[in-house]
Amino acid sequence: MIYLNGKFMPIEEAYVPVLDRGFIFGDGVYEVIPVYSRKPFRLKEHLARLQHSLNGIRLNNPHTNEQWHTLIGQIIAGNAADDQYLYLHITRGVAKRDHAFPAGVSPTVFMMSNPLLVPPQELLLTGVPAITASDNRWGRCDIKAISLLPNVLLRQLAIDAGAMETILVRDGFLTEGAASNIFIVKNNVLLTPPKSHLMLPGITYDVVLELAQAHAIPHEVREIAEGELRTADEVLLTSSTREVMPIVSLDGKAIGDGKPGAMFKQLNQLYQQYKASTMRA
Numbered sequence: 001m002i003y004l005n006g007k008f009m010p011i012e013e014a015y016v017p018v019l020d021r022g023f024i025f026g027d028g029v030y031e032v033i034p035v036y037s038r039k040p041f042r043l044k045e046h047l048a049r050l051q052h053s054l055n056g057i058r059l060n061n062p063h064t065n066e067q068w069h070t071l072i073g074q075i076i077a078g079n080a081a082d083d084q085y086l087y088l089h090i091t092r093g094v095a096k097r098d099h100a101f102p103a104g105v106s107p108t109v110f111m112m113s114n115p116l117l118v119p120p121q122e123l124l125l126t127g128v129p130a131i132t133a134s135d136n137r138w139g140r141c142d143i144k145a146i147s148l149l150p151n152v153l154l155r156q157l158a159i160d161a162g163a164m165e166t167i168l169v170r171d172g173f174l175t176e177g178a179a180s181n182i183f184i185v186k187n188n189v190l191l192t193p194p195k196s197h198l199m200l201p202g203i204t205y206d207v208v209l210e211l212a213q214a215h216a217i218p219h220e221v222r223e224i225a226e227g228e229l230r231t232a233d234e235v236l237l238t239s240s241t242r243e244v245m246p247i248v249s250l251d252g253k254a255i256g257d258g259k260p261g262a263m264f265k266q267l268n269q270l271y272q273q274y275k276a277s278t279m280r281a
């Protein structure tokens with residue numbers, strides 16, 4: 001069952017008019033919320049980020065947080081898997097094609113949930129390759145916009161190269177991955193760039209920094225030069241669906257000894273423990 005504009009229905013029956021501004025302009029925002037044992041993970045934070053994205057595109061939130069909680073509960077209940085990947089999408093609605101905001105139009109609200117497949121254990125043991133590319137996206141990457149063409153093209157570069165992710169560099173500094181946030185480790189210190197308009201404020205990024213803080217892992221949030229990325233001892237990727245993953249090569253060159261490092265192992269263990277604790281809560 002999916003949710004579209006106030007109704008639950010099978011996905012085969014869900015249609016959106018071609019004049020939807022999501023279709024015409026990519027004029028909308030979205031969220032991806034992992035669900036573990038039927039509990040949405042960090043829901044408050046995801047809804048806060050949704051509000052930030054809506055503010056960024058000047059679209060009113062169609063629902064209160066209480067309403068979102070109810071709808072999300074219903075969509076989770078309507079799907080068979082205990083662990084799910086919940087996708088929530090809001091566009092500015094259906095209107096005659098014109099760039100200007102339409103008056104008196106209701107937003108389109110769509111939600112679906114699918115079984116969540118976390119990365120296979122094997123990839124966590126071997127680590128994954130990544131490539132780098134110049135970050136050619138717009139200047140509001142903090143908005144989780146559905147217009148993802150640059151991210152799609154950048155991510156495909158990784159796929160074409162047999163890599164897991166494209167790590168983006170803007171003006172000589174690390175921003176993030178095409179669909180993830182990036183951490184590096186140098187001399188046992190965990191480093192990641194500060195939140196700005198040039199990256200998505202990742203929910204997993206926040207969890208990892210909180211875990212580092214709580215467990216006295218040396219860490220620093222600061223700009224990371226491309227050279228530091230390339231000479232890092234470890235590189236880690238974070239995202240809601242891929243959790244914490246070790247990157248072991250960049251553009252075909254090994255990072256450190258080319259194996260997942262001690263920081264990855266510690267953070268992944270802490271992340272898995274944290275996840276498990278939220279399921280019991």
Ligand code: PMP
Nearest residue numbers: 179180181200202203204239240
């Ligand atoms: N940056 C980008 C561009 C992303 O698409 C994602 C994945 N949604 C992230 C970072 C990671 O964010 P989160 O941890 O909230 O999934």
